[in-house]
Amino acid sequence: APAHPLWPEIERVTLEQLQYARLGVEGGVWQLFAEDGEMKMYKREEEVDGLAVDPLKAVHTVKGVTGREMTHYFFSPDVRFEWETTLEQMKVLETIADDTLVILQIHKRVWPASQRDALFWSHVRRVPNDTDRDAQDIWIACNHSTEHHEAPSNEGKMVRVSLTVCLVCQTSIEPPADGGPVTRDHLTCKITYCSVVNPGGWVPTSALRAVYKREYPKFLKRFTQYVKDRCDKQPILF
Numbered sequence: 001a002p003a004h005p006l007w008p009e010i011e012r013v014t015l016e017q018l019q020y021a022r023l024g025v026e027g028g029v030w031q032l033f034a035e036d037g038e039m040k041m042y043k044r045e046e047e048v049d050g051l052a053v054d055p056l057k058a059v060h061t062v063k064g065v066t067g068r069e070m071t072h073y074f075f076s077p078d079v080r081f082e083w084e085t086t087l088e089q090m091k092v093l094e095t096i097a098d099d100t101l102v103i104l105q106i107h108k109r110v111w112p113a114s115q116r117d118a119l120f121w122s123h124v125r126r127v128p129n130d131t132d133r134d135a136q137d138i139w140i141a142c143n144h145s146t147e148h149h150e151a152p153s154n155e156g157k158m159v160r161v162s163l164t165v166c167l168v169c170q171t172s173i174e175p176p177a178d179g180g181p182v183t184r185d186h187l188t189c190k191i192t193y194c195s196v197v198n199p200g201g202w203v204p205t206s207a208l209r210a211v212y213k214r215e216y217p218k219f220l221k222r223f224t225q226y227v228k229d230r231c232d233k234q235p236i237l238f
């Protein structure tokens with residue numbers, strides 16, 4: 001494993017997020033707040049220092065793509081502006097490895113919140129499926145706030161959010177009955193998207209919850225459709 005000061009935290013947080021995502025939405029603590037076809041979005045209403053920091057968990061099933069493809073496009077900074085509509089600027093501050101980056105993002109102002117930025121490491125990895133041998137491997141992409149010497153400390157300007165986000169994907173293949181080749185019609189990708197975003201500074205709770213209610217379903221729907229469109233007619237990446 002690369003000898004980088006962040007590596008132990010990246011390893012720990014990524015595996016913690018994997019376990020957290022795999023818990024699903026049991027326990028009756030999750031409140032369903034949006035549904036669109038296969039996509040179901042849940043939240044927990046929590047406040048930290050009077051700020052709404054509502055953990056979010058979404059589950060979705062997408063046909064015709066693999067977990068590797070889904071997490072690849074989520075991780076890749078090169079395509080982020082194609083699907084992330086709330087993004088204004090993005091800079092890769094450090095390339096720790098080909099699957100690990102430090103990114104600074106400036107998000108568009110979302111009324112009534114003032115403009116915000118996010119500084120986080122971003123990591124993607126394949127995790128062998130330890131429960132079901134003949135299942136496909138699991139893929140996880142994880143974004144977690146970090147410090148970085150190259151990021152401007154915004155004296156009095158931008159508010160910095162802190163976030164932990166993961167996208168966990170499990171692919172299943174229903175092989176064609178006639179023994180023919182596996183095509184995208186035989187692929188199903190089960191997705192769990194988890195996010196906890198601390199807005200970093202005061203936002204009226206009701207307004208922030210309205211923003212999340214509007215933005216998150218739009219975000220996940222747009223992102224997953226983007227991946228389907230990109231992968232259509234392309235060779236399958238398992």
Ligand SMILES: CCCc1ccc(-c2ccc(S(=O)(=O)CCO)cc2)cc1[C@H]1C[C@H]1c1ccccn1
Nearest residue numbers: 084086107110113116118143161165199215216219
């Ligand atoms: C006051 C908080 C503002 C605010 C800061 C940040 C984010 C945010 C950052 C990163 C990620 S991601 O999943 O890592 C994809 C890479 O961009 C998702 C969300 C969301 C909001 C709020 C604006 C809301 C929102 C929610 C969902 C999607 C996009 N925007």
